[in-house]
Structures are given as C-alpha cells and as structure tokens.
Amino acid sequence: MTVSSAPGKVYLLGEHAVVYGEPAMLCAIDRRATVTATARDDDRIRVQARDLTIDGFSVEYGDGVVDESTDIDVPHPLIEAAVGYVDGAVEQVKEVVDTTGFTITIESEIPLGAGLGSSAAVVVAAIDAATREMGVELTPEEIAQRAYRVEYDVQDGQASRADTFCSAMGKAVRVEGDDCRPIEESPELPFVIGFDGGAGDTGTLVAGVRSLKEEYEFAADTVETIGNIVRTGERAITTEDQQELGRLMNFNHGLLSALGVSSRSLDAMVWAARDAGAFGAKLTGAGGGGCIVALDPTPDTATALQYTPGCEETFRAELDHDGVRVES
Ligand code: PMV
Secondary structure, three states: OEEEEEEEEEEEEOOOHHHHOOOEEEEEEEEEEEEEEEEEOOOOEEEEOOOOEEOOEEOOOOOOOEEOOOOOOOOOHHHHHHHHHHHHHHHHHHHHOOOOEEEEEEEEOOOOOOOOOHHHHHHHHHHHHHHHHOOOOOOHHHHHHHHHHHHHHHOOOOOOOHHHHHHHHOOEEEEEOOEEEEOOOOOOOOEEEEEOOOOOOHHHHHHHHHHHHHHOHHHHHHHHHHHHHHHHHHHHHHOOOHHHHHHHHHHHHHHHHHOOOOOHHHHHHHHHHHHOOOOEEEEOOOOOOOEEEEEOOOOHHHHHHHOOOOOOEEEEEOEOOOOOEEOO
16 A cells, blocks of 8 residues: 655646746645555556545545446536546556556545646646555656646646646746746745635636637737736745735736636635735636635735635645655
8 A cells, every 4th residue: 555645736826828838836735635556456446535525525426436347427527527637647557557456545635626736636646656556656757747648638638737747846836838847945925725615617717718819819918918927926936025926916816817717706805815915816726716825924814714705715825845745
C-alpha cells in the first residue's frame, strides 16, 4: 500500500488567458488530495472515492466503489468528470509500469470543480502513489507532464499545464505555454478563500471565452491585457508588494467578469472582501461558481464572508511549499 498526496492551488493571476499562451501565476495551498494505491492480484482497477464531495454529494456508487468492470450510474456530470480523471491517471500509470490491478482510494480536502485544482491534485497524487506502489519513482516534472495529458483529454483539449504543474511542484509557479517554472522566492501571502458551495463547468466556461475572443477584437484584447497584468504582478511578487498584488487581482477579476466567467455569488464575495479591507480579491480558476481568493492579513475578510449571502464556507490558506509527496 502506498499513500501520496498533492496540493490544491489558487490562481493569483491569469486563469483563462493562460489557455491562449499568456502567462499565469498560481500558488499551491495547504489543502490536499490524498490517494492510496494498493496493488491487486487480479487485473481490476477499483476506485473508492468517498470523500470527493460536491454540493454535499458524495461519490458513492452502490457499495461505494467505482469498478471499471461494472456499469456506473453516474449521477452528476462533474462526478462523471472526476471518474474520468481517475481513469486517465490509471492509463498513465499503465504506460509506465507493467501493472496488474490496483485498488485506489481517494480522500480530498479540496472542493470539486471549485477553482482550487481538485482534479489536478487527485490525478497527480494517483499517478505518484500507483507508480511508487509498483516500485517506480517518477520526478515531479514527469508526474506533472502525465497529469497534464489526463486533464487535456478529459477537458477535450481545453487545458493549460498550470494546475497540474502547480500541484506536482508546490510553492508558487509561473506558467506560460509549455514554459512552466517554480517562482524561487515564493512569498507567504495571506490567502482567504470564500466558497459558494457550487462549481463551474471548466469546459463550457473556456469555450465561452474562446467564442467571445473569436467574435470581438476587444475580447481578444482583454485576454492579452490579463497577460500584461500577470507580467506586472511578477514584479510585485518578487518585492512581496501585497498591496500592488491586491490591486492587480481586483483588475484581473474585473476583466474575468467582462469575459463572462464570474457569477453573482463570486462577485458578492469579491465585493465583501474588498469592503472588509482586503488588499484585493478575485475568482480563482474557471469561475461560474466555486471559490474566490482574497489577500488579507487580518481576520476581517473571513468574518465578512461568513455573513455574505451566497458564501457557504470561508477559510484561510497557506502557501504549500510541498508539491506531490509520499505519505507512507
Ligand atoms: O477551475 P480550474 O481549477 O479547473 O482552473 C481552470 C483554469 C483555466 O485557465 C480556465 C483552464 C486551464 O486549464 O488553465
């Protein structure tokens, strides 16, 4: 039995634009997905994922086991996607090790489809646990590459390398096309997360931005401007200028909103954070619902979010310096 874990992430700046080759900056956070892989004597793949929840919905089928050999009555499209990610991870493992079968158990502290990189963390941890279980140790870079291929397939080619690279490497990372690198001086930022209890559909949201961009030159310019915000943010991150980062996050959120990927609850949480005195706040990830991230060293934003209609949960998050790691 081998247990590995990998962190979720927040987008500091640059989601959506990163899909078109603009840079993005992400930070791994101390909420992790943990995967246990146990080699089996037969050639079956059994996946147990009791803790992956969405809208209070647990991934449990019949006896609580997803089994490749049985028909699964999938009750929710996002859960169907989650099953797709796990299947993809197992396919990647089969490319590396001559395997028979595995029982894979997933526990996750990261809400599903909410912009905190839940799928990337599960895929990264699953590839690490299953390959180690068979005596093979992949580098975090190789795990990131294989996990990206899984996301790319499940999301019909609409995925950047950002989430999977950040989850595999930990710390803060910068991604621009195929060029992915850790930010050496990753700053400790006072993240506050607000979660509306919902989720967005990444594929649909990415497709929406793509069609706006194709239809209107100003939408294409908006995507480029997001890239410029990220470039400006790189200076702020090296000087740990939280006020400037906050201002850039606010600008970035406005442009994401213009591109149609925010929502009433995300906007409400962003405004609550700003009113509470946060340096800045924005949605994180694909949008449509899910999470916002704010920068606030005081307790004020978390307190304000607790009373914001549409906010179901709020918590602080720390930069996680560890990427994928073996637990036992
Ligand atoms: O919501 P998430 O964590 O799946 O992030 C999606 C980020 C996008 O830039 C919209 C898509 C991508 O693959 O980079």
